[in-house]
Amino acid sequence: MQLPMSISNKIKGLILAINVIIFGTAISLLFFLSSISLNENQRLLISAILVIGFLIVFMLSCLILLLLHSTVEPLDVFINAISQSVDLSTLKDYSDKDDAIGKVAQVILRVITDVQDRYNQLEQKIEKRTKALEESKAKDEAIIKNIAEGLVVTDLERRIIFINTTAEMMLGYRLFELFEKKWPDFLEVKDHNQAVLEETRYPINLALSQREPVKRDISSHYYYKRKDGSQFPVVSSAAPIMVGEDMVGAVVVFRDVSKEVEVDKVKTEFVSLASHQLRTPLSTINWYTETLLSGDAGDLEPDQIPYFEQIYESTQRMINLVNALLNVSRLEMGTFMVEPEPINVTELITDVIKESQPKIDEKHIELINVFDEELPPVLLDPQLMWIIVQNLITNAVKYTPESGSVTIRVTRQDAGDKVEGANIIEDSVVIEVTDTGYGIPSYQQDQIFSKLFRADNVREKETEGTGLGLYIIKSILEHVGGKIWFISELNKGSSFFMCLPLSGMKHREGTKALSAGNYN
Amino acid sequence: MAEESKQYTVLVVEDELPLQRIVEQKLKAKGFLVKTANSVNQALEILQEADDIDVIWLDHYLYGTEDGLGMIVELKSEGSHWRRIPVFVVSNTVGGDKARMYLRLGAEKFYTKANHKLEDIITDIQNHLSGVTETSTDVGIDAA
Numbered sequence: 271m272q273l274p275m276s277i278s279n280k281i282k283g284l285i286l287a288i289n290v291i292i293f294g295t296a297i298s299l300l301f302f303l304s305s306i307s308l309n310e311n312q313r314l315l316i317s318a319i320l321v322i323g324f325l326i327v328f329m330l331s332c333l334i335l336l337l338l339h340s341t342v343e344p345l346d347v348f349i350n351a352i353s354q355s356v357d358l359s360t361l362k363d364y365s366d367k368d369d370a371i372g373k374v375a376q377v378i379l380r381v382i383t384d385v386q387d388r389y390n391q392l393e394q395k396i397e398k399r400t401k402a403l404e405e406s407k408a409k410d411e412a413i414i415k416n417i418a419e420g421l422v423v424t425d426l427e428r429r430i431i432f433i434n435t436t437a438e439m440m441l442g443y444r445l446f447e448l449f450e451k452k453w454p455d456f457l458e459v460k461d462h463n464q465a466v467l468e469e470t471r472y473p474i475n476l477a478l479s480q481r482e483p484v485k486r487d488i489s490s491h492y493y494y495k496r497k498d499g500s501q502f503p504v505v506s507s508a509a510p511i512m513v514g515e516d517m518v519g520a521v522v523v524f525r526d527v528s529k530e531v532e533v534d535k536v537k538t539e540f541v542s543l544a545s546h547q548l549r550t551p552l553s554t555i556n557w558y559t560e561t562l563l564s565g566d567a568g569d570l571e572p573d574q575i576p577y578f579e580q581i582y583e584s585t586q587r588m589i590n591l592v593n594a595l596l597n598v599s600r601l602e603m604g605t606f607m608v609e610p611e612p613i614n615v616t617e618l619i620t621d622v623i624k625e626s627q628p629k630i631d632e633k634h635i636e637l638i639n640v641f642d643e644e645l646p647p648v649l650l651d652p653q654l655m656w657i658i659v660q661n662l663i664t665n666a667v668k669y670t671p672e673s674g675s676v677t678i679r680v681t682r683q684d685a686g687d688k689v690e691g692a693n694i695i696e697d698s699v700v701i702e703v704t705d706t707g708y709g710i711p712s713y714q715q716d717q718i719f720s721k722l723f724r725a726d727n728v729r730e731k732e733t734e735g736t737g738l739g740l741y742i743i744k745s746i747l748e749h750v751g752g753k754i755w756f757i758s759e760l761n762k763g764s765s766f767f768m769c770l771p772l773s774g775m776k777h778r779e780g781t782k783a784l785s786a787g788n789y790n
Numbered sequence: 791m792a793e794e795s796k797q798y799t800v801l802v803v804e805d806e807l808p809l810q811r812i813v814e815q816k817l818k819a820k821g822f823l824v825k826t827a828n829s830v831n832q833a834l835e836i837l838q839e840a841d842d843i844d845v846i847w848l849d850h851y852l853y854g855t856e857d858g859l860g861m862i863v864e865l866k867s868e869g870s871h872w873r874r875i876p877v878f879v880v881s882n883t884v885g886g887d888k889a890r891m892y893l894r895l896g897a898e899k900f901y902t903k904a905n906h907k908l909e910d911i912i913t914d915i916q917n918h919l920s921g922v923t924e925t926s927t928d929v930g931i932d933a934a
Contacts, residue, residue, distance in 0.1 A: 343914045545882070546851060550903075553882060557809065782886050783889075
């Protein structure tokens with residue numbers, strides 16, 4: 271490295287130059303003087319001034335040089351010393367001195383020490399933070415490793431990039447065996463029909479395309495296949511991994527629910543057996559009473575007939591109750607199925623009315639139908655629709671006194687419309703059943719959809735009724751994306767409204783159908 | 791009730807005795823000949839011995855190890871002597887899937903006992919035998 275010309279050298283040069291110029295000027299002036307005519311005294315005076323002048327400059331120069339030597343030169347030396355490398359020991363030596371340079375050296379030393387301290391502190395902080403991060407990461411990994419559910423992370427193409435230990439154990443594969451394999455292809459996922467799931471129905475595909483979590487609970491009855499070929503039932507959830515607005519992959523969590531399925535099976539079998547055990551004696555009473563009433567077991571005394579009729583009626587009530595309880599248990603266990611097909615709503619309602627016709631005629635009830643003829647077929651499960659419509663109509667007929675009237679209205683409502691206080695959220699078909707019957711007392715209106723509830727006013731007038739019909743309708747509608755509401759006035763009548771989206775009921779996987787049959 | 795010139799024989803497979811008796815009584819009152827069994831084995835024995843069974847009334851839960859499903863599988867199996875006999879399943883069991891299974895295996899109809907009059911079921915059987923379409927107002931599968 272070329273050292274810059276030192277300061278003292280610059281000044282020395284300058285002084286030399288000045289001396290040379292002054293000396294040269296003085297000599298020239300002296301010569302000039304000798305060539306012009308002056309008397310002796312003038313010549314002497316001028317010569318003396320020149321010489322003295324030069325001497326003054328010369329002495330000043332010497333003084334300056336002395337000063338340089340004591341101040342600037344040491345400074346030059348100092349600068350040279352530290353220009354090459356900042357040597358702490360050199361600096362220390364200089365800082366011991368008491369002069370200006372010493373002071374500068376002290377400052378530089380302080381700055382250096384300060385920076386070094388800061389650097390050390392920073393290093394310590396970084397070390398601490400790194401350690402904390404590592405601990406945190408280790409903890410997260412331990413959490414992921416130890417959760418009792420299988421966890422799988424994939425990229426956007428469903429290729430596996432991570433699988434936790436629990437998943438490895440449940441499936442019988444190690445991560446390295448599955449790396450880059452597509453999820454869940456190798457699992458040969460089966461649904462409750464034991465049919466292999468098509469790619470379009472993979473929850474992970476649905477999650478990635480809809481950008482929303484997709485869950486499959488126990489009612490879906492999905493099965494995964496292990497490496498050894500054995501199957502086990504699972505519940506799972508697939509969700510897209512979002513970083514801000516970007517989707518970067520998917521995460522699937524799943525659990526082996528063999529135990530729950532077993533318990534469920536036991537529960538279902540219990541319900542099945544219980545209902546069978548209840549229905550058997552009921553059927554016996556039913557058919558024996560039927561036989562008596564038909565005269566096939568001999569003629570009855572006219573006085574006896576009403577008694578047998580009462581037995582028959584009460585038996586019917588119990589049968590209805592058992593059916594209703596069965597449906598309630600299926601609704602609550604979530605094991606019922608929804609299988610929509612295109613249904614002509616007005617046709618279905620007409621069929622239900624036909625079934626209730628005897629009762630309608632018996633009570634001389636006027637039936638008014640207002641149907642929107644333009645209503646297109648809607649995707650609905652026919653059995654569930656039957657249960658809902660039958661319930662509403664038989665209720666209306668049952669709770670209306672003789673010569674009353676029942677109006678059934680079927681309309682199409684668009685999203686944003688309001689019907690009797692309820693907001694219609696999407697384009698829907700709305701069925702209204704209005705009667706001129708007993709109505710529901712206002713203090714009991716909030717209980718009308720609860721299980722086994724029957725309002726006081728009707729319990730006196732009409733003994734038949736399980737109190738489960740409306741609960742069941744409401745439950746069904748809630749499961750399939752519909753709604754039910756009503757307005758009612760005591761002794762004036764009630765209007766029940768139900769709506770279903772025109773897009774239809776959502777398909778629901780399940781194993782049981784609900785029971786149709788009179789049980790409201 | 792129409793008087794048929796031919797008398798049909800019904801095999802009633804039902805394990806609940808009181809029910810078995812009342813069904814038998816009503817069928818006889820309607821002009822049928824009746825044979826009864828309370829288990830699959832017993833029913834199959836009767837089928838082996840007799841060759842004039844025209845219709846089978848089948849319950850699901852029965853005595854013995856086999857249930858109605860086992861029976862219908864046997865009846866409708868390849869090469870079975872009794873394949874063409876119509877089977878009416880009358881049971882109180884729960885389960886849309888069970889009903890579907892029976893129908894898929896070849897049963898004519900599935901009834902939930904408690905939901906029907908004895909009279910109506912027998913009328914259906916009569917109509918089936920005389921080739922008339924059924925009149926009972928069931929929605930699709932009458933499954934409990």
